[in-house]
Each structure stands twice: as structure tokens, then as C-alpha cells.
Amino acid sequence: MKGPQYLLLVLAGLVALGWGLPAAHRWPSPRNLLPSLLALLGIVMMLLGALLTFLPRFFME
Numbered sequence: 026m027k028g029p030q031y032l033l034l035v036l037a038g039l040v041a042l043g044w045g046l047p048a049a050h051r052w053p054s055p056r057n058l059l060p061s062l063l064a065l066l067g068i069v070m071m072l073l074g075a076l077l078t079f080l081p082r083f084f085m086e
Contacts, residue, residue, distance in 0.1 A: 031077040031078045035074035035075055037074075038071030038073075041066055045062075045063035
């Protein structure tokens with residue numbers, strides 16, 4: 026069963042989101058693009074990891 030290995034993707038997304046959101050509000054305007062994009066990537070990673078955890082063969086069918 027390959028489902029639980031995708032929980033690491035959820036955890037990595039949570040870490041990226043947890044760092045990206047506060048950093049995007051603290052950093053000055055031209056530099057806040059990097060943490061904002063990282064927060065968005067964290068959301069995508071969390072959703073993809075949750076999808077693959079519960080439906081591991083989702084993209085194969």
C-alpha cells in the first residue's frame with residue numbers, strides 16, 4: 026500500500042504553508058513574492074498529498 030508515503034507530502038506542504046504565510050506578511054513588498062509562492066505551493070502539495078493518500082491510484086485510472 027503506497028498511501029501512507031504521501032503523508033510526507035502533506036507534512037512538507039504544511040511546513041511550507043506555515044513558513045510562507047507569516048513570512049509573506051513580514052517581508053517588504055518586492056521580496057514577499059517568494060514566500061507567497063511558497064505558501065501557494067504548500068497548499069497544492071497538501072491537497073495533492075491528501076488526494077494521493079486516500080485515493081492512491083487516482084491518476085492511473
